[in-house]
Amino acid sequence: MSMFKKISLVQWLAWLFALQFFTVVAVGHIPAFVDAQGKIFGLYGVTPFIDFGHFLAGLLAAICAWHSHRWATNYFKYAMIPFGLDAVAGIFFSRDITEHGSLFLNGFGPADFSLQNILSNIPHVITAGVALWIGFWLSKRVQPRS
Secondary structure (H helix, E strand, O other): HHHHHHHHHHHHHHHHHHHHHHHHHHOOOHHHHEEEEEOOOOOOEEHHHHHHHHHHHHHHHHHHHHHHHHHHHHHHHOOOOHHHHHHHHHHOOOOOOOOOOOOHHHHOOOOOOHHHHHHHHHHHHHHHHHHHHHHHHHHHHHOOOO
């Protein structure tokens, strides 16, 4: 029997999150998608620190998906918190937590609801929101497979 027939829906979703994060890292190194300022699609900064964060999030998702339903559930509950906090800081305080740490270095700034800023932060909002939904709601409604 294949290992993949024994995993839960939550584990499959963790595998998809791993693929998502590894894809983000890869896209950041394809010249067709990166502009002259080093931004993916002209919106998202690419730095070694950001690449490391996305790679680490993907690696952690893969490890948790491989290990168990419980680990995958905890991944969705807790590992995406930094992404959500970064999005909130970006939208409501015009600062970031993960890229340059400007929230910690410069304190709170004004809210920025410009389209550019919303588009820059929406991937983290969606990623964190979906992860929390999976971790706190969906995981209670699907059973781990034995």
